[in-house]
Amino acid sequence: MKHPVYLYIAFMAVTTYLIRVLPLTLIRKEITNKTLRSFLFYVPYVTLAVMTFPSILEATQSPISGLAALLTALALAWFGRSLFQVSVLSCVVVFLLELVLV
Amino acid sequence: MKETKLQVYKRGIQDGIPIGLGYFAVAFTLGIAAKNAGMTAFQAMITSALLNASAGEFVGFTLIAANASYLEMIVMEAVANARYLLMSCALSQKISKETSIWNRLFIGFYVTDEIFGVEIAQDGYLNPIYTYGVASMAAPGWAFGTFLGVLFGNILPLRLSSALSVALYGMFAAVFIPPAKTNKVVAGLIGISFLCSFISQKLSCFAGISSGIKIILLTVVISLGAAILFPVDTKEKGEAS
Numbered sequence: 001m002k003h004p005v006y007l008y009i010a011f012m013a014v015t016t017y018l019i020r021v022l023p024l025t026l027i028r029k030e031i032t033n034k035t036l037r038s039f040l041f042y043v044p045y046v047t048l049a050v051m052t053f054p055s056i057l058e059a060t061q062s063p064i065s066g067l068a069a070l071l072t073a074l075a076l077a078w079f080g081r082s083l084f085q086v087s088v089l090s091c092v093v094v095f096l097l098e099l100v101l102v
Numbered sequence: 103m104k105e106t107k108l109q110v111y112k113r114g115i116q117d118g119i120p121i122g123l124g125y126f127a128v129a130f131t132l133g134i135a136a137k138n139a140g141m142t143a144f145q146a147m148i149t150s151a152l153l154n155a156s157a158g159e160f161v162g163f164t165l166i167a168a169n170a171s172y173l174e175m176i177v178m179e180a181v182a183n184a185r186y187l188l189m190s191c192a193l194s195q196k197i198s199k200e201t202s203i204w205n206r207l208f209i210g211f212y213v214t215d216e217i218f219g220v221e222i223a224q225d226g227y228l229n230p231i232y233t234y235g236v237a238s239m240a241a242p243g244w245a246f247g248t249f250l251g252v253l254f255g256n257i258l259p260l261r262l263s264s265a266l267s268v269a270l271y272g273m274f275a276a277v278f279i280p281p282a283k284t285n286k287v288v289a290g291l292i293g294i295s296f297l298c299s300f301i302s303q304k305l306s307c308f309a310g311i312s313s314g315i316k317i318i319l320l321t322v323v324i325s326l327g328a329a330i331l332f333p334v335d336t337k338e339k340g341e342a343s
Binding site: 003005007009012013017019020021022027028029031034035038040043044046047054055056059060061069070073074076078083086087090091092094 | 158192195213260269270273277281288291292321
């Protein structure tokens with residue numbers, strides 16, 4: 001028997017939402033444990049870095065343009081450019097490079 | 103000088119635009135996967151509007167195509183999205199204690215890699231209105247991208263989708279680089295994260311582990327190591343020693 005698609009969607013949505021919302025609604029106090037606080041301070045930067053590399057090399061048609069985009073983004077972010085500029089200029093670098101590369 | 107609510111909302115919209123653009127490109131390819139699973143454009147759009155999760159949706163569409171059991175669906179969604187549990191914990195410390203339950207429920211609904219990234223980059227406590235601004239740009243990009251992906255999966259030129267695919271990574275860099283400038287521990291951690299992530303992707307003994315689980319394992323191990331070796335002293339958020 002084929003399961004109804006909307007029931008699948010409901011199970012997907014509820015499971016995903018519970019994972020996202022439970023800590024935010026249940027943890028109402030400021031955490032005082034120093035190690036735990038430090039852990040939560042480092043989590044965002046580590047997780048974003050882990051997700052960025054090496055995935056960015058596989059996102060583009062050529063790993064060279066992916067690497068160029070990463071270096072562009074790192075440099076622009078280092079020099080304090082806005083989120084929008086960093087993001088869009090990385091895309092532009094890939095587009096221009098791939099006109100030559102691919 | 104304190105920002106007005108409208109200014110905060112506008113700032114959210116501004117940061118939400120690149121997220122929406124990147125989402126559009128990714129969601130487009132997600133739409134193709136939904137189509138292959140036999141879903142209609144409307145069903146795929148509803149899924150995207152409710153889940154806002156790329157890996158979770160890819161897995162879900164695959165399971166729907168396979169006519170899997172509901173239990174399998176629940177387990178796989180929990181695995182694919184487990185990193186949001188960590189992000190939600192981190193966010194619980196980023197919002198003021200007085201944040202209303204409705205705002206908490208809303209912020210929770212939009213815990214995605216990218217929205218979480220820009221939220222963490224905010225100075226001091228996160229103002230929920232900022233999240234409303236970001237989500238009002240990002241969510242439509244994701245939902246309509248999926249919708250159009252089902253209908254016109256093959257017309258977005260490869261050059262364009264390739265270029266747009268780095269938008270989200272560029273944003274991540276814009277979030278994790280500025281603190282690395284002033285905090286040497288964060289700078290070192292980013293280097294270590296890149297290296298470990300690279301190694302875990304290349305070593306064959308990790309080949310059987312899903313990318314979602316890899317992200318969690320690496321995040322927990324590296325962050326915990328850093329927390330023990332370099333505990334953050336000051337009470338001030340975002341201001342490590």
